[in-house]
Amino acid sequence: MRVTSSLDTINSFEICNPVDPELMETDPAIVFNGENYIVVWADEKNSQPNVFYITSARVTPQGVVLDTGIRISSGTGTSESRPNIAYDGNRSLVVWYKSSTGIYGRFINNNGQPEGSVITIASGSNGGSNLAFGDSNYLVVWFIGTYPNLEIVGRLVSRQGTYIGNTINIAMGSGCHRWADVKFDGRNFLVIWQTGDNNAGQIIYGQFISKNGTLVGSNFIISNNTNTQRWWPALAVSDSNFLVTWQQGTITDIYGNVDITTSGIAETGTSIYNARPIQTIFSRNLKFINDKQYVVYDVTGKQVTASQLKQGIYFIKDENQFLKKLILVK
Numbered sequence: 001m002r003v004t005s006s007l008d009t010i011n012s013f014e015i016c017n018p019v020d021p022e023l024m025e026t027d028p029a030i031v032f033n034g035e036n037y038i039v040v041w042a043d044e045k046n047s048q049p050n051v052f053y054i055t056s057a058r059v060t061p062q063g064v065v066l067d068t069g070i071r072i073s074s075g076t077g078t079s080e081s082r083p084n085i086a087y088d089g090n091r092s093l094v095v096w097y098k099s100s101t102g103i104y105g106r107f108i109n110n111n112g113q114p115e116g117s118v119i120t121i122a123s124g125s126n127g128g129s130n131l132a133f134g135d136s137n138y139l140v141v142w143f144i145g146t147y148p149n150l151e152i153v154g155r156l157v158s159r160q161g162t163y164i165g166n167t168i169n170i171a172m173g174s175g176c177h178r179w180a181d182v183k184f185d186g187r188n189f190l191v192i193w194q195t196g197d198n199n200a201g202q203i204i205y206g207q208f209i210s211k212n213g214t215l216v217g218s219n220f221i222i223s224n225n226t227n228t229q230r231w232w233p234a235l236a237v238s239d240s241n242f243l244v245t246w247q248q249g250t251i252t253d254i255y256g257n258v259d260i261t262t263s264g265i266a267e268t269g270t271s272i273y274n275a276r277p278i279q280t281i282f283s284r285n286l287k288f289i290n291d292k293q294y295v296v297y298d299v300t301g302k303q304v305t306a307s308q309l310k311q312g313i314y315f316i317k318d319e320n321q322f323l324k325k326l327i328l329v330k
C-alpha cells in the first residue's frame with residue numbers, strides 16, 4: 001500500500017480481471033479526454049488462448065472503472081499487440097500492430113465506444129506503432145522491415161481517419177531503427193527512437209517533423225554517441241523543453257536529458273530551437289555574452305538583453321547560430 005505525505009492511502013485497483021485466471025491482459029496505454037481516462041490494452045479473453053485483441057475501458061479521475069472492457073478491434077485473425085492512444089479534443093485514435101499483417105487504428109468516442117471501421121494505416125511487416133495529435137492531424141509512426149533491417153516511417157492521419165500526404169521517411173538506411181515515441185510541442189512533432197542491433201548497443205536519435213509532414217532539419221543524436229545498450233525511449237514535452245528518457249546498460253538504469261528545447265515557444269518570426277542536443281554553460285558573469293554579442297532568450301522564448309539577466313536559466317545563440325543553454329549562478 002502507498003501512503004501520501006498527508007497519510008492518505010492510495011490503493012491500486014483492477015481495471016480488467018477476467019473470470020478465467022488463465023487469460024492474460026498486457027501492453028496498457030492511457031490518455032485523458034478531459035472527463036475520464038481511457039485505457040487500452042491487448043486482451044486474450046475475447047479469443048482462443050495466446051491470441052490477443054485490443055480492448056478499452058474508461059476510468060474516472062476518482063478511480064471508478066466504468067467499463068469491464070470493450071473490444072475495439074475487429075477481433076479476427078492473428079494477435080494484436082502494443083496499442084497506443086492519443087486524444088484530439090473530440091475523440092481518441094488507437095493504433096496497434098497485428099501480427100504479420102500491418103498497423104491498424106480505430107477511433108473511440110468519449111463514452112469509450114468504437115466509432116467507424118478499423119482503418120489500415122500500413123500493410124505488411126511492420127511494428128512498434130505510436131502516435132501524437134498536433135493541432136489538426138495525428139502523426140502515426142512505426143517501423144518497417146525485418147530485423148535487423150528496420151526503418152522508422154510515419155503518416156499524418158486526419159480527425160476523420162483520412163490520410164494526409166505520403167508516407168514520411170524518418171530514419172532510413174543502414175542500422176536497426178525501432179520503438180519510436182512522438183509528441184507535439186505546439187509547432188512541430190518530435191519523433192525519437194533507438195538505433196542498434198540486439199546485444200550490440202543502441203543510440204537514441206530524434207527528428208523534428210512539421211505539421212504538414214515535412215522533416216525539419218535532419219536526424220540528431222540525443223543520448224551519448226556510444227554503443228551502450230539503450231531501450232524503450234519515451235518523451236514528454238513542457239512549455240520550454242522535452243524530457244527524453246530511456247533504459248540503459250546491462251543492469252538497466254534509467255537515463256534521460258532535457259537538452260532539446262521546444263519549437264513552439266518562439267515569438268512570431270523567431271525560431272530559437274536547434275534540432276540537436278544543446279550544450280549547457282554555467283557562468284557567474286556575462287562578459288563572454290557581451291564580448292561576442294550573443295542573442296539571449298528567456299525560457300518563454302522572448303529575446304532579452306544582458307542587462308536584464310538575473311540568476312536563472314536562459315538560452316543563447318552563438319556566432320554559428322547554435323543554441324546553448326545558459327545557467328547563471330551566484
